[in-house]
Amino acid sequence: MSIVNIRQGSTRLVDTKKVHLRGALYVAEARTRAMMKWFWMILAIAVANPALYLISVGIGLGGLIDKNVGSAGIDGVKYLTFLAPALLAQAAIQSAMDETVYPTIEGFKWYKVFYSMNSTPLSGGQISLGVFLTALFRTVYTVILYFLVMWFFGALDSPRAWLAIPTAIFAGVSFGALMQAVAAKLENENIFFVVLGRFIMMPLFLFSGTFFPLTSMPFFLQWIGWISPLWHATELGRYLTYGHEISSSMVLIHFAVLITMLVAGLYLSARIFTKRLAK
Amino acid sequence: MSEFLISARGLTKKFGDFVAVNGIDFDVRKGESFGLLGPNGAGKSTTMRIIGATSQRDAGTITILGKDPEKHGPQIRAHLGVVPQQDSLDMQLTVVENLYIYGRYFGLPRKFVKGKIEELLTFAQLEEKRDAKVETLSGGMKRRLTIARALVSEPEILMLDEPTTGLDPQARHILWDRLFRLKEQGVTLVITTHFMDEAEQLCDRLIVMDKGNIMAEGSPASLIKDYSTKEVLEVRFGSDRNQEVADKLRSMCERTEELPDRILMYTEDGETLLEQIYAADLHPKTSLVRRSSLEDVFLRLTGRTLIE
């Protein structure tokens, strides 16, 4: 005869104070376990993606560009050196976005795991923060791997190149937090994925001064760079890695934009999570 | 043409080493409602797919309206209306569009299909949902739409695979009512089910299947008469006492079946039997007297219940 023990009772077993303090970590643990099923996939993407872009655009196209512009270089350096901080920031943004948007939609809509989490003492705010922390973890992991691949390909000829790591991670999670809030608000995700891919991610990738200086774009397209975390992170990265010239007020602006995104994203996400779970 | 719309002899289907249908014989007469009753995995759906010319047999013969499905798949499917177990409605389209395009798949002219749609909407009680996307329909509505869709080509045989699985009781009754009307109009129905009440309600004649074999054949009433008693007494003594009492009960009636939570006692007179139990100083926690059903027939034939 099988029996389920209910001797101690939940009032004695569950320490609500502890849950109140560490709830987000429990959510992050669950999310990380789910993510680790894709460990090899994430690893492969984190290694293959930079290698492919570096060889194709950095070396292939870069070789032709370097030959054409001569000793002046792009922004005073080789095309590959110019491109590297941008690719690093792009990788951070992509992995943070993947790890916030899909799990959020999955949690609310596909498998509805957030609702069962919420039926334990965990709050909406804690679930939101837990998802974000997992994305942070994945972003750090991806950026470090990406950096190592770049180093292997000789794309980092400045001794300060590693400074682009924290700025890339910062930009990635700032954008991730904001997209997490958007994803939590969604009702129809099918249209959203098309909008996200073709009307948000792609323009950000193509018009943030990634492959060429933003100033070489016509004026009416430069605004995309200004709202793009990718451009802000790339400018900071270029400044830190090879001494790309920017004024100190611009440095402040870049940081201010990213911090605003991060704070607004985290705040809105926690609020929308709580509201949607209570609906 | 013979009086049988469908005739199978020694029908066999294997998937690797697994024998899904093991050399079965059956005939379906014109205008009758023919059932395949059995638990999940009995081989009912496989048999349905062979009749539907979307699965090829490994041995034996089968003719549907005199044709061999191996040679004339498209022609046979033109005769049939198929209602699969899992919905296969076109989620990108509305109710009306689903009916329309399905008719077009048979190559039917636009004008004919458009005329047919109104009739089908009324039959399926979906007039108010005509322009709704399929996604927004309830389970029962989806199933009624699937049946309406299967009727768009005016088929002679309507094939229903587990038509009410997953529906709530009210939706089931609405569906049974619709199917009953079709039966009255003379449409031949072939129905698989693992619900004995559904088989009793809808089928004129049925085969009881288990593990690819036919265990018995006949009308619901004759099957109950042949394989069970008139009444059944169900008694519960609590999970720890059922076992010890069972031995004493066995001698008191024709036959008993011990299930994990209760004991079934087969008898011609349930009330009298219950009095005898009390007289023997055994006190069941609950008791119920009911008429025998196809569930009891299946239990007798296989030693197992239909829903596991």
Add this chain to the structure above:
Amino acid sequence: MFIPMAVAIAEARIGKRGERFYSGRVPQLLERGFIAFRSSTWMIVLSGFVEPVLYLLSFGYGIGKLLPTIESGGHTIKYAAFIAPALLATSAMNGAIYDSTMNVFFKLNHDRIYHGMLATSMGPLDVALGEIGWALLRGFSYACAFMAVVAPLGLIESIWGLLAIPAAVLIAFGFASVGMAITSYLTSFQQLEVINIFLLPMFLFSGSFYPLSVFPQWLQFVANLLPLTHAINLVRGLCLGNLSFSLLGHALYFVIMIICGLFFTTKRLNALFMK
């Protein structure tokens, strides 16, 4: 004796070639595509057109400033004129792959639409041709729209560039047939992701943004095996007016893809639904 109309229609096809696989219902399946299209979201429809235009704007303009001209086929041409044909070929590929993988996978495994279709008097080849046919119609309209943008910009150097539109349809046909064949063998969503993993290297190493001659011999050899390389060479040859017999070779590559793709799709659908 009364014979239902559906039966009479099916009986009329007895004795025709491949009657068990094909019932001549491609128009009906295109009709389905059109009905579903009417209620689709304009954003999604627009997105297929937007992709190559964004790349053209970014690379053509931005990289064009760093690399104004490029050598191709013995001529010196504007950088934007060099990449425009490649973007047309790539968007034909992307559209066809999306339609024949994601879309088909959902219809096959989630909505079970093909189960419903094949319970009628249609055959598996009807379904394969119908689905691919719809993908081609879409590919054709996107190609026309893209040409309408790039031709006025002076990026099409030759009148032969008009043939780039049918070439784009051929390319879409090839990718759609092979894509559908592969998708019909897949059982989980994750396997679908693997297809996407192959698309990025193909895009980066088939000579979209610069001639393959900058690469070492072995890498050029590998790149020349990729279907997108042949697609780009075909469209670029037509747009730049560099005609040669090698263009027929590129086209032949896609004819073979179409034949193999259709063969395996029909075979697989038959095994899935008719066995």
